[in-house]
Amino acid sequence: MISAQSWTEARVHALRDVTPTVREITLKPVQGAWLHQPGGHLQMQVLVSQGVTSRPHTRSYSLIGQPDGEFYRIAVKRLDEGRGGSKAMWQLAVGDRLRISEPQNHFALDLTAPAYLLVAGGIGVTPLVGMAQVLAKRDAPVRMLFGARSLAELAYLEPLQSVLKDHLKSAIAEKGEFIDFDAELAKLPPKALMYLCGPLPMLDAARKAWTQAGRPLADLRYETFGSSGRFAPQAFRVKIPRHNLDIIVPADHGLLDELELADVQTMYDCRRGECGLCAMDVLSVDGDIDHRDVFLSDEEKASNKRICVCVSRVLGEITLDSAYRAD
Ligand code: FES
Structure with a gap:
């Protein structure tokens, strides 16, 4: 698990490049668009290629502008070194369908400030x-x-x-x-x-x-955004002895995505390095952790005892423990 999430279907209504590397995607939800407040975002399931197959991964995109009751607008930066989501989003064509959440907001605008x-x-x-x-x-x-x-x-x-x-x-x-x-x-x-x-x-x-x-x-x-680390992404090895797991996370995939694919039960909410729900215990690290979250303190990051698996990466090899207990 897992964040409680109800999914609905949307169709790509329009595409527009607003900069050489940023593409705006207008989505038309099949059941109509909900109202949303400034700072809101959508979660969406994106098909990320995995060898010869593709698997759904969850990504989060801010909603742009004011709600109109019919469409949602998001924008996606093309990241050649990202976790695979941006490449998949850039391959969308008008008419494609994808699954989206209702608007959520962890960045609400407080209207009572003096400036x-x-x-x-x-x-x-x-x-x-x-x-x-x-x-x-x-x-x-x-x-x-x-x-x-x-x-x-x-x-x-x-x-x-x-x-x-x-x-x-x-x-x-x-x-x-x-x-x-x-x-x-x-x-x-x-x-x-x-x-x-x-x-x-x-x-x-x-x-x-x-x-x-x-x-x-x-x-x-x-x-x-968790795409901004100290090091360029590269593949790394993850072991979780409790699950008898030993996998390689490819350079263009995220750690949380790979743990989900391996059926390791992992808590998460924001998937942006902000809430800390996905933090896992580090048993050992051979190399360095590229902490890309804003949840752990500088001291916690320096100690390398926990890692926010939704955004952070590793140079080398890491051994983790999960919260799963058989009893
Ligand atoms: S899911 Fe929120 S910090 Fe990872």
Whole structure:
């Protein structure tokens, strides 16, 4: 197990490339679209190739923009070194069917703050589009910082500019531009909230500046993506003596996916390295763990005693214990 999940069917209604590496997918759920709030996401079952066959893996994608009662819009970054989900999503064609969850939200927008700073890193812009639209419509004081590798990778720039006007600032890495969190936080009034969605190094920098500015960590709300580790993904070996298991996790597959395929009962919820439900005990590691979660503390990560199997990877070989007990 396992997260309680009810699945419904949706059809791919339209495809649109919003940057050279980000494809927007419009889905039409067969039973109609539920309303969703900014920060919401869908889980979906994606067929990931496994040798000559394909198996369903669960992936999570933020919902973009405002609900219309008919369609859901998500966007998928093409990751050649990802866990296989993005490649499968990029192969979808109009008319294809897939199984999706109802909208869920672990990144809800609190509308009571005196001011907001939205921070996006690359594809992390997706949950923030709806937030910017809702906040701008309410005339809430909101600014947005948007970091990307190149100008062409600023997805949804036009709709964001149209609601945020000059309260949107971009930082283009290939031009040598970076977000100066210390300077940006100095402009933010007390009790303001920051909503950030981006890779782990961006979150680390933001969290450091936020703490140094004396702001409560509870006012920094974030989502990350588990694709951003310290090392490029490579295949690794996993043993679980309790299950007599000895498998290789391929470079383009996730550890949790492989454990599920091997029928190892594993708890999970977010599958994004945030909730900690999937953390397993490490019995030994021969090599290094690339901790890609934001749940374990720095000390826990340094001790290598637990690993969040939904996103983290290994360089070398690891021996784990599962929560399964025969009695
Ligand atoms: S399932 Fe939430 S951290 Fe892994």
